[in-house]
Structure formats: C-alpha cells, structure tokens
Amino acid sequence: MAFAKAIERNAQWRKEVFGSAKRARNTLGQAIAVAEDPNLPGLRQDLRKDIFDKVKAGQDIVLLGDEGHGKSWLAAQICSSTQGMGLFLSAESFDGITTEKLEEFLIDMLIKQSGDASDTPLRNRWGHRLKAWRASPPLAQLLVIVDGINQRDGLHLSTSSATSNA
Secondary structure (H helix, E strand, O other): OOHHHHHHHHHHHHHHHHOOHHHHHHHHOOOOOOOOOOOOOOOOHHHHHHHHHHHHOOOOOEEEOOOOOOHHHHHHHHHHHOOOEEEEEEHHHHOOOOHHHHHHHHHHHHHHOOOOOOOHHHHHHHHHHHHHHHHOOOOOOEEEEEEOHHHOOOOOOOOOOOEEEO
8 A cells, every 4th residue: 555545544544533432432442532523623722733843843742741631632633633644552552562563563553543454465565664764754744642651550751852731
C-alpha cells in the first residue's frame, strides 16, 4: 500500500474511532469521541496550536496534569485532526513489549490503525518504510501519541524537549 493510501485509510480509521464513543471505548479503552459532535467547539485551541507548532518543529511533547484534567481528550483532539498519519496508543498496549519487539509492535499498530489486514508483504513494506524514516524523516507527518503513561507503575518520565500542561 502506498503511504498516501495509508494516510487516507488512517484518517478514515481516526474519523470512525474518534467519531463514536462506543467505538472509541471498544478500540482505545475509553470513550474519547472528540469528533462525535461536529457542532461542539474545539477546546483549548491556543494550546493545540502551540502543540502542533512544536511537533512540526520536531519537538517531543509531554502533556502533564492531574487525573481528570483532559490530557487524553486533548491528545485525542490532536490525533484526530492531524494532517498526516496519526497513531493513538495506550500505555497499556505496550505491556510485554520489549525494545527488541518495539518495531514489530509499531508495524502492527500502523497496519491496524490504517484499517488494513496484516500479511508478510505489508509488514515488510512498513519495515522498509520505518528504516527509511530513520535515515530521512517522512515528508508527511507521523504523529504517535502514547496515552496514559502517567498511570504506569514504576515508569519515570525523563526530561523532554517540550512540556505542555493540560
């Protein structure tokens, strides 16, 4: 599958998941249906713009805040409206994933969140694409959100290049 087609399919996947509380709950483990009501105004527009600007500049972002302050909702809004490829992953989905298996896991998520079925040729294409991205970043944006890191026992966040309070 060409990358442009993968982006298109991923955008459709995000529209379906973030457009339904039931689908979001079944897929992501929480009802973060930020696109369910198109008449609902986008919240925290300035903060979202600031985050998008930092991401476009190549910075890593960590959203910090107490439980229930809307970090997941904000992250879902950002993911649902990204122009490129957007992955939304829960910290729990990394349980049992070793550093040796991280690339395989990421390929699985790229395929799943592109609405495609995994097979060897497709996995190989994504593997080649990841290797190419390491050498030269993609022209289209690749956004990976890991939600719920603060809820993981024993995980200590290192200093990141940018932090935004949600």
